[in-house]
Amino acid sequence: MSKASAIIATTLALVVGCFLGRKLASSTPTVAVHHGAPPAADVERYKIPIDGAPARGGDAGAKVTIVEFSDFECPFCSRIEPTLTELLARYGKELRVVWKDFPLAQHRSAQAAAVAARAAAARGKFWPMHDKLFANQRDVTTGGRDTIVRLARDNGVDVDKLLDDAALKALVQKDLEDARRFAVNATPSLYVNGRPVRGRLTADALAPMIEEELANADRALAAGAAPRDLYAALT
Numbered sequence: 001m002s003k004a005s006a007i008i009a010t011t012l013a014l015v016v017g018c019f020l021g022r023k024l025a026s027s028t029p030t031v032a033v034h035h036g037a038p039p040a041a042d043v044e045r046y047k048i049p050i051d052g053a054p055a056r057g058g059d060a061g062a063k064v065t066i067v068e069f070s071d072f073e074c075p076f077c078s079r080i081e082p083t084l085t086e087l088l089a090r091y092g093k094e095l096r097v098v099w100k101d102f103p104l105a106q107h108r109s110a111q112a113a114a115v116a117a118r119a120a121a122a123r124g125k126f127w128p129m130h131d132k133l134f135a136n137q138r139d140v141t142t143g144g145r146d147t148i149v150r151l152a153r154d155n156g157v158d159v160d161k162l163l164d165d166a167a168l169k170a171l172v173q174k175d176l177e178d179a180r181r182f183a184v185n186a187t188p189s190l191y192v193n194g195r196p197v198r199g200r201l202t203a204d205a206l207a208p209m210i211e212e213e214l215a216n217a218d219r220a221l222a223a224g225a226a227p228r229d230l231y232a233a234l235t
Contacts, residue, residue: 045194046182047235053175054099054117054126057088061227062096063217064210069100069179069189072114072133073107073141077188081134086203087210094214099130101175102187109144112163114172116148119162120155129155193217194235 048067068084070077084097101118103110113133120129132151133140139147145163152159162168179189190197192206193213199205217230225233 043195045235046191046196047194047232048100048182048191049178050098050100050231052171054121054130056097056127057091058093058096060096061230063094063230064091064193064213065096065098065231067098067100067191067194069102069175069184069187071102071104071107071110071187072117072130073110073137074104074187075137078134078137080188080190080201083201083203083206087206090203090207091210091214095210099126100178101172102179102184102189103172103176104187107141109140109148111172112145112148113140115163115165115168116152116157116159118168118171119159119165120152120157122168123157125155125157129157193231 050065050067053067066084066087068080070080088095088097101114103114117126117129117133120126129152132155133148136147136151140151143150148163149158149160178184188201190201190206192209193216195209195213197206197209213234216234220230220233221227
């Protein structure tokens, strides 16, 4: 190749490269950031509805919200509870855990247990009922409705007639519909500020994601997000 030809070839390569670079840059998706939340184009997030759902730990201003889709008859769900309790102790009011019902069809007592817990929630006793159902999970599976009614009475709530209450069933059904909408297909399923958790569900395994979200929340607050709107801002 002559010197002139080499110069022409090099020039053409530079022009083509520059054009392709601009083309690729213009096609890169951008992420809209709302309420001062930090950009996170590479992070998968879902805005799981949580209005009215039972919650423990921090209030609406908590920097991190873990949404838990769970089933009172699922043995894996009972095993995650100590992990969540440990995380609540570790992070205090900066962490909030929100419960969403996802009673699996193959668990014959799970639906009734979910309704009973909602009946207890109406009397401010959701979490004590939650604890009783998990602590007596095997009895709930074998004893069904009778066991659930007995546990509720031990918790100071008479749910015998309420297990067929249409309004309480509708609350559970709404959570089921949310689960299907977000393609939840197993229990327990956790979302940390809308980020789906995959892999080991231990406190140490979840801590790095929580630490990232604490930093994200601090940046959102510094950018002007209202504490009560943090969950909406970050999801």
